[in-house]
Amino acid sequence: MLAFYQTIQSIHNPIIDAFFILLSFLGSEPTYILLIAVLFWNVDKRFGFRLAVLFLTSMALNGLLKALFHTQRPIGQPGVRSLYRSSATGNSFPSGHSQGVTTFYPYVWQRWRQQKVWLWIGIFMILGIGFSRLYLGVHWPGDILGGYLLGALMVLGFERLDKNLFKLPISLASKLLLSTTLPLLFLLGYHSQEGWQMVGFVIGFTSGYFLEDTFLDYQERTHFAPSVYKTLVGLTLLGLWVWLWRSLTQPYPWVNLPVLTLGGLWTSYGAPYMFRRFGWEGPLRDEKPAIIRTTGRTDQT
Numbered sequence: 001m002l003a004f005y006q007t008i009q010s011i012h013n014p015i016i017d018a019f020f021i022l023l024s025f026l027g028s029e030p031t032y033i034l035l036i037a038v039l040f041w042n043v044d045k046r047f048g049f050r051l052a053v054l055f056l057t058s059m060a061l062n063g064l065l066k067a068l069f070h071t072q073r074p075i076g077q078p079g080v081r082s083l084y085r086s087s088a089t090g091n092s093f094p095s096g097h098s099q100g101v102t103t104f105y106p107y108v109w110q111r112w113r114q115q116k117v118w119l120w121i122g123i124f125m126i127l128g129i130g131f132s133r134l135y136l137g138v139h140w141p142g143d144i145l146g147g148y149l150l151g152a153l154m155v156l157g158f159e160r161l162d163k164n165l166f167k168l169p170i171s172l173a174s175k176l177l178l179s180t181t182l183p184l185l186f187l188l189g190y191h192s193q194e195g196w197q198m199v200g201f202v203i204g205f206t207s208g209y210f211l212e213d214t215f216l217d218y219q220e221r222t223h224f225a226p227s228v229y230k231t232l233v234g235l236t237l238l239g240l241w242v243w244l245w246r247s248l249t250q251p252y253p254w255v256n257l258p259v260l261t262l263g264g265l266w267t268s269y270g271a272p273y274m275f276r277r278f279g280w281e282g283p284l285r286d287e288k289p290a291i292i293r294t295t296g297r298t299d300q301t
Helices: 002-008 014-026 029-042 047-069 097-110 116-135 141-161 172-186 193-216 224-248 254-276
Strands: none
Touching: 002 116, 014 116, 029 047, 029 097, 029 224, 047 097, 047 141, 047 172, 047 193, 097 116, 097 141, 116 141, 141 172, 172 193, 193 254, 224 254
């Protein structure tokens, strides 16, 4: 195994190092959260909601499995050159980066399967991010393969669940109750700091979506200029919130849950409300008005 690392790390220079560090950074959870927020605000809020539920559930499961298997990373092994160690938190198996990328991009393919560019971007990201974790010396090959397998299984299982669960006529009160209680169950086995962060954001984001869908009915699709405004302002405020979150939770780790809950609630409800107040809302002029306002929704969530 050590010979394997020595082979893939035998040719290296600062440019190659920087390239694989960038790939690994693009495979981190905050990057996906930002992408989901942009999709939710500008493209398809219902798809963004489903993608968020799938991805965050997959990452919570990854944390549970890491705690269960408790596999040590190759960091510190003789002959292994480990870089970007700040991204190597927790145990090794399964790789969160490889599981996350195999959860995110295949599900996006299902939404835009006619646009082949997403297929090629996804293939590049899946292979590139997985290999970057090996090149950086922070995962074993089995961690990468295990993450790939689990990510693919999550997508397949979620597609089956999506066909039934999200179309059930459930009351708003029941949705809010499930949005709170189901994520909290993860804390029984995933009560690390990352677990509190994940659960907080899930509670806020899902609850905010159900409130938005019931009371706001935000029209996400707009022309190019309003989409740019929404993206720039939305991501700037989200970035400030992340900075505030890190400042608050360093001395008081328990604050992760309420602060991330508010962050998720702002992403799915607060930001759309602000965009409406600023007039950055659809529908597009060349589209018919939303029929769901007069005939009722066919998609309950």
